[in-house]
Amino acid sequence: MSTLAVDRDEAPLIRLAGLRVSFGGPADAVCDVSFALQPGRALAIVGESGSGKSVTARTLVGLTGGRARVGVDRYEYRGRDVSALHDREWRRLRGKEIGFVTQDALVSLDQLRPVGKEVGEGPRLHGEAGSRAQLRARVVSLLRDVGVPEPELKARQLPHELSGGQRQRALIAAALALDPALLIADEPTTALDVTIQAQVLELLEATRERGKALIIISHDLAVVSRMADDVLVMRYGEVVERGPADAVFGDPQHAYTRKLLDAVPSAHSRGARLSPSSAPRLATASSDDRTHVAERVGGFDGPLLRATGLFKSFRGPDRVSRTVVQDVSFELGVGETLGIVGESGSGKSTTARLVLALERPDAGTVELAGKPWSQLAERERRSRRQDVSVIYQDPLSSFDPRWPIERIVRDSVDKSHIGDGRARVGELLDLVGLERSLRHRRPLELSGGQRQRVAIARAIAVDPAVLVCDEPVSALDVSIQAQVLDLLADLRDELGVSLLFISHDLGVVHHLSDRVLVMKDGIVVEQGLADDVFLRPQHPYTQHLVAAVPRLEVEAPRVAA
Amino acid sequence: MSTIAIDAPGAAGAARIGALLRSLPVGVRIAGAIVALYLLAAVLPGLLQPHDPFATDLDAALQGPSVAHPFGTDQSGRDVLSRVIEGTRQSLAIGVGATALSFVFALALGIAAGLGGKLVDGAINRFLEVLFAFPILFVALLFVAVFGQSVTTQIIAVAIGTAPGYARIIRGQFLTVKGSAYVEAARAVGHSYGKIVRQHVFPNAMRPLVVMFTLGVGQAIVWASGLAFLGLGVAPPSPEWGALLDAGRAYVTSAWWLELTPGLAIVVFALSVTIVGRHVQERLEGKVKVQPL
Numbered sequence: 001m002s003t004l005a006v007d008r009d010e011a012p013l014i015r016l017a018g019l020r021v022s023f024g025g026p027a028d029a030v031c032d033v034s035f036a037l038q039p040g041r042a043l044a045i046v047g048e049s050g051s052g053k054s055v056t057a058r059t060l061v062g063l064t065g066g067r068a069r070v071g072v073d074r075y076e077y078r079g080r081d082v083s084a085l086h087d088r089e090w091r092r093l094r095g096k097e098i099g100f101v102t103q104d105a106l107v108s109l110d111q112l113r114p115v116g117k118e119v120g121e122g123p124r125l126h127g128e129a130g131s132r133a134q135l136r137a138r139v140v141s142l143l144r145d146v147g148v149p150e151p152e153l154k155a156r157q158l159p160h161e162l163s164g165g166q167r168q169r170a171l172i173a174a175a176l177a178l179d180p181a182l183l184i185a186d187e188p189t190t191a192l193d194v195t196i197q198a199q200v201l202e203l204l205e206a207t208r209e210r211g212k213a214l215i216i217i218s219h220d221l222a223v224v225s226r227m228a229d230d231v232l233v234m235r236y237g238e239v240v241e242r243g244p245a246d247a248v249f250g251d252p253q254h255a256y257t258r259k260l261l262d263a264v265p266s267a268h269s270r271g272a273r274l275s276p277s278s279a280p281r282l283a284t285a286s287s288d289d290r291t292h293v294a295e296r297v298g299g300f301d302g303p304l305l306r307a308t309g310l311f312k313s314f315r316g317p318d319r320v321s322r323t324v325v326q327d328v329s330f331e332l333g334v335g336e337t338l339g340i341v342g343e344s345g346s347g348k349s350t351t352a353r354l355v356l357a358l359e360r361p362d363a364g365t366v367e368l369a370g371k372p373w374s375q376l377a378e379r380e381r382r383s384r385r386q387d388v389s390v391i392y393q394d395p396l397s398s399f400d401p402r403w404p405i406e407r408i409v410r411d412s413v414d415k416s417h418i419g420d421g422r423a424r425v426g427e428l429l430d431l432v433g434l435e436r437s438l439r440h441r442r443p444l445e446l447s448g449g450q451r452q453r454v455a456i457a458r459a460i461a462v463d464p465a466v467l468v469c470d471e472p473v474s475a476l477d478v479s480i481q482a483q484v485l486d487l488l489a490d491l492r493d494e495l496g497v498s499l500l501f502i503s504h505d506l507g508v509v510h511h512l513s514d515r516v517l518v519m520k521d522g523i524v525v526e527q528g529l530a531d532d533v534f535l536r537p538q539h540p541y542t543q544h545l546v547a548a549v550p551r552l553e554v555e556a557p558r559v560a561a
Numbered sequence: 562m563s564t565i566a567i568d569a570p571g572a573a574g575a576a577r578i579g580a581l582l583r584s585l586p587v588g589v590r591i592a593g594a595i596v597a598l599y600l601l602a603a604v605l606p607g608l609l610q611p612h613d614p615f616a617t618d619l620d621a622a623l624q625g626p627s628v629a630h631p632f633g634t635d636q637s638g639r640d641v642l643s644r645v646i647e648g649t650r651q652s653l654a655i656g657v658g659a660t661a662l663s664f665v666f667a668l669a670l671g672i673a674a675g676l677g678g679k680l681v682d683g684a685i686n687r688f689l690e691v692l693f694a695f696p697i698l699f700v701a702l703l704f705v706a707v708f709g710q711s712v713t714t715q716i717i718a719v720a721i722g723t724a725p726g727y728a729r730i731i732r733g734q735f736l737t738v739k740g741s742a743y744v745e746a747a748r749a750v751g752h753s754y755g756k757i758v759r760q761h762v763f764p765n766a767m768r769p770l771v772v773m774f775t776l777g778v779g780q781a782i783v784w785a786s787g788l789a790f791l792g793l794g795v796a797p798p799s800p801e802w803g804a805l806l807d808a809g810r811a812y813v814t815s816a817w818w819l820e821l822t823p824g825l826a827i828v829v830f831a832l833s834v835t836i837v838g839r840h841v842q843e844r845l846e847g848k849v850k851v852q853p854l
Contacts, residue, residue: 053834085713217767254804273713356749358745358748358749361585381750382752382753384751385748385749385750385751386751389749389750390746390749392742392746392803394742397742397743398742398743398745399743399746400743400761400765401743401765402758402764402768411750411760412750415750415751415752429663458746462751537627
């Protein structure tokens with residue numbers, strides 16, 4: 001197997017050949033991974049969950065874990081064989097030569113230790129701390145280098161006192177503390193808001209420009225395409241495609257790479273299907289019992305849903321009242337999709353809860369088909385609740401853990417009085433592309449994509465006029481996300497359901513929405529047609545947001561639906 | 562979970578029970594066997610007793626362990642092992658009864674706090690905090706002192722002592738389930754409050770209580786023996802374990818087996834029940850645990 005970029009003059013910093021990792025299961029977690037990497041270059045390993053990319057990363061620094069069986073034909077660091085190092089020798093190499101940034105900064109930092117302690121850990125362990133004052137100065141300068149504001153203060157604070165982006169930077173600072181020649185970052189921007197993600201990516205970019213080698217593990221093709229010189233695409237532990245980033249993204253050779261690229265929703269994918277035609281798709285809705293939403297609200301030609309001047313504030317544990325939603329107004333037409341985008345804390349989920357009448361607005365009203373909705377007493381509203389349905393980001397927690405799939409869907413079916421209960425459950429499962437044989441399984445036994453399909457089946461069982469989707473694809477792999485987005489689009493087109501689609505992902509929202517609302521700190525800063533808002537943003541915040549989105553640098557030729 | 566063996570009749574059922582037993586860790590199997598032995602001793606003590614537990618023989622008083630009396634004899638020459646076996650029924654009755662009664666108190670308080678809204682919750686919480694701050698052992702002692710020493714007063718006294726802790730856990734359970742996403746989803750579907758409470762909140766909040774109960778039984782027996790040791794247990798000559806401990810106290814320097822035997826009975830039982838309970842808990846909760854992505 002040819003290693004990448006061997007023709008370059010410089011000797012590779014790290015050279016790996018034939019890496020295999022097994023956890024005792026039937027299949028290897030990682031199977032025959034090889035690459036070489038020069039200083040100042042970035043290698044990206046991309047893949048979906050279970051592809052073995054994180055296992056590969058951890059193995060590179062000797063952290064695979066006790067149960068793993070690791071085999072490698074050749075593993076050299078600076079020309080030295082490191083394939084058979086002991087724990088103790090790894091500890092000497094880790095941090096000093098190879099920096100490792102773990103994913104999920106919130107759990108990777110010790111909640112009870114000041115951030116500065118964590119950052120200074122490397123120098124301390126490797127006996128390079130010097131005096132306490134010297135170490136403190138070094139920690140502060142490291143934090144400053146990675147762009148943490150007020151580094152003197154933050155170094156003394158605990159992780160929960162820092163924002164998500166600051167924590168991720170602190171982790172990177174800790175990895176850079178000993179000035180390692182190679183930095184490995186495992187999903188460094190997952191769970192970060194897009195503007196924070198952009199800052200972290202810039203930081204990594206700057207590190208590379210200082211001559212460091214970089215290995216980035218990510219599921220996000222756009223992030224990778226921006227950073228990487230070379231790319232490995234992994235699936236089920238195997239490398240399915242490799243090469244320079246331009247080539248892999250511009251002219252993908254392997255069907256899986258192409259599928260991944262096609263699955264990325266963006267402005268370009270509007271109106272097109274994201275998943276291959278072989279994926280389960282919406283069965284034609286044929287039940288006569290179902291009334292098409294447009295007919296049901298017939299005779300009324302105003303907007304289906306109208307929110308006017310919504311306000312909502314909550315009192316925090318410190319008894320200070322915070323306004324989470326301020327003067328939010330919008331309309332949603334029949335069969336229309338309204339996207340709400342915003343970063344964490346922008347009030348988009350609270351807006352969803354107000355629409356669902358799970359919270360009562362402090363001021364303002366929500367009307368449904370021209371009739372009062374948010375002002376109703378719960379008792380009066382209950383009989384109409386079926387008109388507004390919801391799917392969540394985490395379907396698992398929205399299912400009663402004791403119930404099998406059948407019962408979960410049946411519970412909604414019985415509420416709708418449409419058709420015969422048992423048969424209708426089967427119909428709904430068909431509709432969302434789930435095999436009927438899964439009906440006796442429990443949600444825990446299903447994959448993430450299947451769970452979200454169950455949630456959708458339950459949501460549409462009551463034949464809603466409006467489907468509120470609160471981050472419905474944020475926890476899904478890109479190819480599964482593509483299937484779920486396709487399913488939602490089909491439901492909208494076939495059943496005429498209106499979607500209120502909430503997401504932090506601008507690409508996803510742009511792909512699906514007709515109109516868009518951009519929220520920041522509880523305020524709608526901009527709204528309009530999706531293309532106008534995303535392609536010609538007017539408000540500075542929207543411009544900032546749009547600019548921060550990493551894009552696939554090369555647009556793959558898209559297969560028309 | 563519990564239907565595994567019940568609905569399979571005959572040989573198939575036996576085979577499944579066998580398979581279930583083989584799937585258990587050795588420690589849990591041993592603990593289960595010990596618990597079964599205690600239950601047997603409670604139901605049919607005569608089957609296990611080498612001697613009549615009430616037959617006195619002053620010539621054989623305060624003898625150390627021997628072949629005839631593996632755990633020695635007491636000051637009246639009664640066989641200690643037989644007396645401990647005789648006391649099993651009362652001690653287990655106290656353990657189970659006190660835990661059950663404690664759960665009744667705790668459920669009433671916990672459910673009211675969990676479902677009753679902010680005001681009720683606040684009031685019950687303050688009440689529980691007062692109980693926690695109060696030396697609850699003292700209240701239990703007072704109760705026994707006033708109402709006399711019997712199995713019934715023991716049960717009530719121990720229940721008083723343990724109920725506040727359970728009430729707090731149950732309250733937490735109800736609040737957690739009430740705030741869960743699946744309860745919210747049920748609201749969004751349009752179910753009434755009553756139906757949601759019946760259908761989701763109750764069954765899910767009660768799930769861990771089964772296990773808590775088994776763990777509580779062992780604990781209650783330890784509590785009761787504490788009371789007995791302070792002289793407020795079941796009145797002698799009853800061979801309830803705590804009472805035996807109390808009776809042996811006077812001879813602790815000369816006849817150590819009088820203290821050791823009932824003490825061992827308590828420790829081994831509490832330990833075994835706890836091991837079984839924990840295993841059941843892991844089995845049940847392992848299935849509910851959310852896998853990290």
